[in-house]
Amino acid sequence: MMLDYPALAAVAAVMREGSFERAAERLGVTPSAISQRVKALEERLGTILVVRGQPCTATSLGRRLCAHVDQVQLLEADLASSLYGAETPVTLKVAVNSDSMASWFPEAAAEFARNSGCMLEFILEDEAHTADRLRSGEVVAAVSADPSAVQGCRTIELGEIDYLACSSPAFIARHFPDGVTAQALNQAPCLRFDRRDGLQARWARERHGIDLDPPTHWVPSTLGFLHFALEGMAWGMQPVVLARGPIERGQLAELSPSTSIRVTLYWTVARLQASALKTLTDAVRRVARSRLIQPD
Incomplete structure (x- = not known):
């Protein structure tokens, strides 16, 4: 079954913005158009994707589809750069524990932003549970204390x-x-x-x-x-x-x-051949080597 990407983009916009109205403003269409796209996709798939509320939230399948949209946008950004010579800014969602956000991670994030021109959206989570955000498809990378393998991702030890x-x-x-x-x-x-x-x-x-x-x-x-x-x-x-x-x-x-x-920290990142992910991973590994305790 071919995916309806305009409808997927509508679902992803509702999740990012929290409401159909703000999603419509983001995509430059009417709230009615957003609602029709989401409803048509739900009817086609035979399941609910968006739980209506204040704010709207995604079902399990809705989160997976939003993750797919995010990954496609990462790959499309590389393609646009190759075809048109200009990069399309994208936003990477990353799960990071609060202690890393308050200490070493901002240096890595700033280096990545300078080198890529991309935006970052952070989800704060306990380091023992950030990998769960990857498993649910909410993020494309995570700083985690969990060394367990995550399907479709690779895990790199950062330090302690x-x-x-x-x-x-x-x-x-x-x-x-x-x-x-x-x-x-x-x-x-x-x-x-x-x-x-x-x-x-x-x-x-x-x-x-x-x-x-x-x-x-x-x-x-x-x-x-x-x-x-x-x-x-x-x-x-x-x-x-x-x-x-x-x-x-x-x-x-x-x-x-x-x-x-x-506590040992790991970088778990989606196995996508996207330049933005490589640039982010390089920045995280470099800063971690200088700011975290490295095993003998």
């Missing part, structure tokens, strides 16, 4: 990030006067990024043999994580690259010295 269990010296003196014990660790307020953030529990288990179940502040922001620890609100696992300065200035301290844990 060290994390330290930190809070303000006053917080540690108040909650851990006798050091890190099971009782103290489960009574002291803890920070977690979201429900899938397991770094604090991993540190307690691997470094102290303690099952962690403390009162928890939920803070879905890397900088918020750091600032709340600086204010003595709770303790949490901080990337060394962000914690080093405050520790040297005496604003932060480790709950127990020399008990860091390490």
Whole structure:
């Protein structure tokens, strides 16, 4: 069955813009035309692609078709450059964990933007789950802590990030006067990024043999994580690259010295022969080599 690309473009525009009206503005047609294209494609396929709402969302098949449209646009950009001598700007969707976005990844993104002229759209996700965004077709590449193979993609080891269990010296003196014990660790307020953030529990288990179940502040922001620890609100696992300065200035301290844990990061990228993806991969690998810990 041949795909109806104007209709696919309408579905993809609705997903990007969140509504039929804004999709119509983006494509320069009427909202009625967008609605008719989407409805005709759904009827042809015999399934719903767009869940109408505020904003509109895609079904599983809708996401896969939108991913296909994004990949076709990447390849068409290369073709346009060869035929007409000018590149057509495209947008690459990438899933990145918050800690990488707050530390090393912007350097790679800026290098890519300068060298390609392309745009980037980021989806923030826990590093243990960014690869799921690739599997669902939402993105063409991801920074991930998951080395598992993703169909149609290749996975490249980037390097490692060290994390330290930190809070303000006053917080540690108040909650851990006798050091890190099971009782103290489960009574002291803890920070977690979201429900899938397991770094604090991993540190307690691997470094102290303690099952962690403390009162928890939920803070879905890397900088918020750091600032709340600086204010003595709770303790949490901080990337060394962000914690080093405050520790040297005496604003932060480790709950127990020399008990860091390490997270290995991978770059998982779609196997498309698109120059933009190669340029992005080259930039990510170069910056990672200089900013992340490289295995011996």
